[in-house]
Amino acid sequence: MNTAVIQDMLQQHKKRMKLNLAACAGCSLCAESCFLFELHDHDPRYMPSFKVLNSLGKLYRTHGRSTQEQLQGMAEIVWRTCVLCGRCYCPFGIDIPNMIALARDILRAQGIAGVYPHSIGEPDDAQGE
Amino acid sequence: MYDSMLDSIYSFARGPMLWAAVLILCAGTVYRIYELYLLTSRKKKRLLPASAAKVSLSPEEQTLDRLARFQQSAFAVHPVMFIVSILFHICLFAAPLLALGHSLEIYRSWGITPPSLPEPLIDGMTVIVLLCGIFFLMRRLVLPRVQAISTLADYVLLACVMAPFLTGFFAYHHIFDYKTVITLHLLAGNILLIVLPFSKIGHMVYFFFVRLFIGSEFGPARGSREWKP
Numbered sequence: 001m002n003t004a005v006i007q008d009m010l011q012q013h014k015k016r017m018k019l020n021l022a023a024c025a026g027c028s029l030c031a032e033s034c035f036l037f038e039l040h041d042h043d044p045r046y047m048p049s050f051k052v053l054n055s056l057g058k059l060y061r062t063h064g065r066s067t068q069e070q071l072q073g074m075a076e077i078v079w080r081t082c083v084l085c086g087r088c089y090c091p092f093g094i095d096i097p098n099m100i101a102l103a104r105d106i107l108r109a110q111g112i113a114g115v116y117p118h119s120i121g122e123p124d125d126a127q128g129e
Numbered sequence: 130m131y132d133s134m135l136d137s138i139y140s141f142a143r144g145p146m147l148w149a150a151v152l153i154l155c156a157g158t159v160y161r162i163y164e165l166y167l168l169t170s171r172k173k174k175r176l177l178p179a180s181a182a183k184v185s186l187s188p189e190e191q192t193l194d195r196l197a198r199f200q201q202s203a204f205a206v207h208p209v210m211f212i213v214s215i216l217f218h219i220c221l222f223a224a225p226l227l228a229l230g231h232s233l234e235i236y237r238s239w240g241i242t243p244p245s246l247p248e249p250l251i252d253g254m255t256v257i258v259l260l261c262g263i264f265f266l267m268r269r270l271v272l273p274r275v276q277a278i279s280t281l282a283d284y285v286l287l288a289c290v291m292a293p294f295l296t297g298f299f300a301y302h303h304i305f306d307y308k309t310v311i312t313l314h315l316l317a318g319n320i321l322l323i324v325l326p327f328s329k330i331g332h333m334v335y336f337f338f339v340r341l342f343i344g345s346e347f348g349p350a351r352g353s354r355e356w357k358p
Contacts, residue, residue: 028274044277093339
């Protein structure tokens, strides 16, 4: 794990991403725009805002100083609970897919990549059931 | 002892603190807009002419299109939240800007009389803001989807927004000691003005740009600037 690389990547997009994170009013109106949220009985973990705040948001809050387990947890969020279809909608105009994509980039740079459960014949256990 | 201390806090909140709060609000808002402007760039040339995006629909298709758009709108998906939000925001702005007490204060200071609404109407608007505040608080406490993304800051900000209205309501109806309540009202109002541009309530500034941006991206009037990649 290389914290300096994470910090460098966060710094490159800091102004825009910080603005996006600050603008999120936590209204949860983005929820219905995610088809996975609808498919998983309105599980809050599939809400676009939840995914962003608990991946990229956490990276900015901790200034990139996250543990390997925390990064793995973020990988679960940005790959297993999001397919990056780009259809999520924020009434405040926050570009949610762009933020998820950056979180994925940062994780990839740390050697963490997502494995889609369906692609290897595993059941989708993201619901934790 | 208490009275003299209250007097000095009242004078401070009505004088230098109010000036500082208004200046911070204005400077913070201008800074936010400037920050937003820096994040934009000249729009790239379109690969296809704007006319290529136009699709001609038959009257039946137009009706279906309108119906589909309505079904996806915030009003159709969250009617209660939609109505409460609209009412809340209208009253949130109208009540303090058009309150008779505030107009009189401006008249006393500068000799100009801004427009004002009858006091019972402003009182009703204040009650609406407070009821909407309770709705937002309950939503945050009870709904799992809002709970999942709520932090302490969200509750503190809600308290910051509600405090001037609650103290204003108490002051108007002379509930509790008037001098204490009106001093708290001034302090709460000033704190809200200071916090406004630097917190999530800053969506007050972003809102208009977001509407213009979304309109320029998807509406008939195309914008001339876009976000930097």
